[in-house]
Amino acid sequence: MSDIGLFETIYSTRSMRRLKPDPISPEILKRVIEAGIHAPSGSNFQNWGFVLVDGVDDKRFIRDHYLANYRRLEREGTIPSMANIPPERRRMFDSAIHLAEHMDEAPVILLACTGTDFPTYAELGNPRSITATLHASIYPAVQNILLACRAFGLGATLTTLHYFFEDELKVRLNIPTDKEIAALIPLGYPVGRFGPTTRAAVDGVMHWGRWGQRRD
Numbered sequence: 001m002s003d004i005g006l007f008e009t010i011y012s013t014r015s016m017r018r019l020k021p022d023p024i025s026p027e028i029l030k031r032v033i034e035a036g037i038h039a040p041s042g043s044n045f046q047n048w049g050f051v052l053v054d055g056v057d058d059k060r061f062i063r064d065h066y067l068a069n070y071r072r073l074e075r076e077g078t079i080p081s082m083a084n085i086p087p088e089r090r091r092m093f094d095s096a097i098h099l100a101e102h103m104d105e106a107p108v109i110l111l112a113c114t115g116t117d118f119p120t121y122a123e124l125g126n127p128r129s130i131t132a133t134l135h136a137s138i139y140p141a142v143q144n145i146l147l148a149c150r151a152f153g154l155g156a157t158l159t160t161l162h163y164f165f166e167d168e169l170k171v172r173l174n175i176p177t178d179k180e181i182a183a184l185i186p187l188g189y190p191v192g193r194f195g196p197t198t199r200a201a202v203d204g205v206m207h208w209g210r211w212g213q214r215r216d
């Protein structure tokens with residue numbers, strides 16, 4: 001495991017979409033999931049489950065459906081096609097297409113699953129409170145997983161395109177009907193180097209007391 005500090009781990013955890021097929025040891029995968037489940041969840045329900053997909057046919061199924069949907073969204077204009085992407089963003093889309101085309105070569109595709117209902121809020125008549133809390137109860141675990149992968153030198157990318165074939169995927173992998181797949185994360189040792197991530201400056205997103213108020 002890397003002995004870099006917390007902040008360097010955070011700042012250098014970027015999407016790693018070009019992955020080697022080399023296997024990942026079960027011990028490391030267990031530590032990665034263990035880091036995930038140390039995250040908070042609403043009411044500490046821990047209503048989650050993590051499926052590690054490593055079967056060749058299952059990974060191909062995911063690749064085929066992910067890629068078909070990527071291409072469809074491109075045709076429909078939801079995802080811009082390469083010709084319409086500004087030069088500074090082309091590298092990212094190029095690697096996103098690479099991931100879509102080669103996803104089955106990743107040794108493991110991790111599915112982070114969460115409940116489809118949040119019991120405490122079920123009777124409040126406020127659907128947003130349920131949806132927001134459900135997702136707020138799994139993405140901290142997902143981020144812990146991304147950081148733990150970074151610490152072990154593993155590349156990962158949070159993806160959500162599987163929402164377009166989630167029902168078929170759940171049936172295939174025996175995922176219960178009361179669970180949703182919140183994130184699909186291909187894992188593997190990366191071809192390239194980690195970070196730094198590119199983000200806008202922090203001053204532009206800090207608001208003091210009221211939205212829009214800045215302090216020097």
Ligand SMILES: Cc1cc2nc3c(=O)[nH]c(=O)nc-3n(C[C@H](O)[C@H](O)[C@H](O)COP(=O)(O)O)c2cc1C
Pocket residue numbers: 013014015016017092095096099157158159160161197198
């Ligand atoms: C909710 C969400 C959905 C994402 N979906 C995809 C995806 O379908 N395919 C992909 O290649 N990257 C996906 N990403 C990764 C983002 O594109 C990436 O995190 C962002 O461009 C910042 O780049 P970085 O992670 O390299 O710093 C997703 C990220 C988030 C948070």
